[in-house]
Amino acid sequence: MRGAGGLGYAAGIWGLKGPEYTQVADPWPLNPDGELMLGLKIEDRECVANAEYICKVPGLAFAEWGPGDMGMSYGFADAHDPPYPPVMEEARSIVKGACDENGIHFLCSWKDSSKSAEENIRFLMDWGVRILSGGGEDQARIGRAISGRQMPV
Known part of the structure; x- marks a missing residue:
């Protein structure tokens, strides 16, 4: 209302x-x-513990796991990018699972320095991520090429 x-x-x-x-x-x-999309940042250990309930909120379009802040909440001050400690991998999987269970898109960035930009984007897309962040127009072009999608305008 x-x-x-x-x-x-x-x-x-x-x-x-x-x-x-x-x-x-x-x-x-x-x-x-x-025409509005509402999204949440589920980016600390307290939120992870409640992700299944948080993702049930009606009207959400997406949620993000926020690796930088998530890492801080687990005591890892510089865990913005992979490889992540096991507890963070588990947190990422929990948030993604809660999103999947509730039909919410999972927003994620992925900057593994041992992989090319295309390999990073393919990793995310193969994992079911449909909202990618942190790469600008270059990332969008690669994602569109992989998915076969074109800009609607």
């Missing part, structure tokens, strides 16, 4: 009239016509 205040101003930012704005400024997938 949401309130009705501020529609005019917000609709103007989107270049829409009030009724159009209320239709599209709503989270997908709760509203199939919604």
